Amino acid sequence: MRILVIGAGIVGAALADRLARPLDGGRPGEGDTVTVVEEQWPGAGTSGTSYAWLNASDPADPVYHRFRTEALRTWRDLAAGLGDPSWYRPVGNVVWATADDAKARLAARVEGLAALGYAARLIDREELRALEPALNAPPDVLIAHFPDEGYVHGGPAAQALALRAQQSGADIVTGHRAERLNLRGDRVTGVRLDDGRDLDADLTICAAGRHAPALLATAGITLPLVDPAAPGSAAPCLVATTTPAPGALNGLVHAPELSARQAENGGLVLEADDIDAGVDESVPEERVRAAGDELLARGRTILPGLTARVAGVRRCVRPLPVDGYPLVGPHRPGLYTAVTHSGITLGPHLAELIDQEIHGRPAEALAPYRPDRHG
Numbered sequence: 106m107r108i109l110v111i112g113a114g115i116v117g118a119a120l121a122d123r124l125a126r127p128l129d130g131g132r133p134g135e136g137d138t139v140t141v142v143e144e145q146w147p148g149a150g151t152s153g154t155s156y157a158w159l160n161a162s163d164p165a166d167p168v169y170h171r172f173r174t175e176a177l178r179t180w181r182d183l184a185a186g187l188g189d190p191s192w193y194r195p196v197g198n199v200v201w202a203t204a205d206d207a208k209a210r211l212a213a214r215v216e217g218l219a220a221l222g223y224a225a226r227l228i229d230r231e232e233l234r235a236l237e238p239a240l241n242a243p244p245d246v247l248i249a250h251f252p253d254e255g256y257v258h259g260g261p262a263a264q265a266l267a268l269r270a271q272q273s274g275a276d277i278v279t280g281h282r283a284e285r286l287n288l289r290g291d292r293v294t295g296v297r298l299d300d301g302r303d304l305d306a307d308l309t310i311c312a313a314g315r316h317a318p319a320l321l322a323t324a325g326i327t328l329p330l331v332d333p334a335a336p337g338s339a340a341p342c343l344v345a346t347t348t349p350a351p352g353a354l355n356g357l358v359h360a361p362e363l364s365a366r367q368a369e370n371g372g373l374v375l376e377a378d379d380i381d382a383g384v385d386e387s388v389p390e391e392r393v394r395a396a397g398d399e400l401l402a403r404g405r406t407i408l409p410g411l412t413a414r415v416a417g418v419r420r421c422v423r424p425l426p427v428d429g430y431p432l433v434g435p436h437r438p439g440l441y442t443a444v445t446h447s448g449i450t451l452g453p454h455l456a457e458l459i460d461q462e463i464h465g466r467p468a469e470a471l472a473p474y475r476p477d478r479h480g
């Protein structure tokens with residue numbers, strides 16, 4: 106089968122790696138050819154700016170929680186197969202709450218997760234100090250620890266997976282945009298590139314992240330993602346990185362007004378929900394810079410020894426399905442779609458399941474997440 110993957114973010118790169126890589130004892134897809142088309146370079150899109158927390162930290166929907174815990178297992182196996190690369194950081198996560206209602210929610214979350222068999226427990230300040238010596242939590246906080254969580258550096262992860270796919274025989278075409286899906290009747294037969302070339306395929310897989318709606322629209326298909334241009338949209342967000350801050354943090358930290366972890370350059374990645382909420386695509390540059398300064402000020406509050414400065418602030422857009430759940434499955438004859446929020450957590454696991462189902466074994470675990478479930 107000739108398989109064409111559009112996009113080499115974490116989803117497309119993990120998929121290309123999975124489809125191209127020979128597995129022990131042969132595989133159903135042996136003899137497939139895999140081509141990836143990426144407009145920029147692997148990891149250049151949302152995956153490269155993501156906060157990239159690997160987690161199954163919400164017990165509210167036990168089916169989705171189980172799906173995500175499976176995804177964490179897939180990451181462990183994938184990373185082990187790559188010799189535990191430095192971009193994979195299974196370093197744990199601490200969360201604290203100060204307000205009474207937030208404490209009650211955190212305690213309920215820990216209890217709900219523990220009941221589902223997920224590693225989650227409340228810890229005291231002594232234990233927090235042992236885990237994160239540089240952190241200064243305010244008095245009277247409720248603290249939780251999630252030791253099996255972690256993060257990846259999304260850009261290097263996508264690059265490493267795309268490289269291994271290429272070494273396994275995949276053709277990675279970078280610097281070209283798929284301008285439209287080609288159709289014969291109702292069947293998708295490949296794509297037209299921005300240089301006018303047509304790439305033919307038996308199966309085209311749309312892994313174009315936030316840009317998927319535009320590509321799918323060329324075949325008259327609507328994908329229910331939150332519109333980043335709509336007023337008050339939840340899709341746009343903003344991430345600051347700092348200059349190096351050696352030893353500032355060991356794992357992830359989620360404080361009430363700040364999420365933080367180490368960055369690839371040894372600095373910190375900083376993000377906050379309330380700041381994200383005020384940043385849409387029309388916000389001028391000076392407000393973006395001010396948001397970076399505010400994130401750093403919050404960082405200095407919880408890390409009093411922090412002397413780093415803001416190194417950069419990037420706006421980004423989440424590929425956010427309207428109901429929050431993945432959009433994954435056959436979409437038209439010759440077309441499969443794989444678009445999701447939490448794609449860093451889910452990417453390699455989706456790749457395993459998609460490999461299985463395009464080779465004739467439908468994946469039950471994907472049944473709730475079909476792209477046309479909204480009718």
Ligand SMILES: Cc1cc2nc3c(=O)[nH]c(=O)nc-3n(C[C@H](O)[C@H](O)[C@H](O)COP(=O)(O)OP(=O)(O)OC[C@H]3O[C@@H](n4cnc5c(N)ncnc54)[C@H](O)[C@@H]3O)c2cc1C
Pocket residue numbers: 111112113114115116117142143144145146147148149150151152153154155156157158159160259281282283284312313314315316317320342343344376421422423424443444445446447448449450451
């Ligand atoms: C600030 C922020 C925080 C986040 N936090 C988390 C988190 O903590 N945990 C988590 O799991 N997830 C998180 N996410 C979500 C996660 O990052 C995304 O779900 C994931 O990166 C999506 O990966 P992707 O491969 O689908 O998309 P992308 O990484 O955007 O990749 C799509 C690729 O397709 C290419 N492309 C698009 N259109 C075309 C075309 N027509 N032709 C050719 N190429 C094309 C693009 O150049 C891009 O490289 C966060 C996202 C953001 C922005």
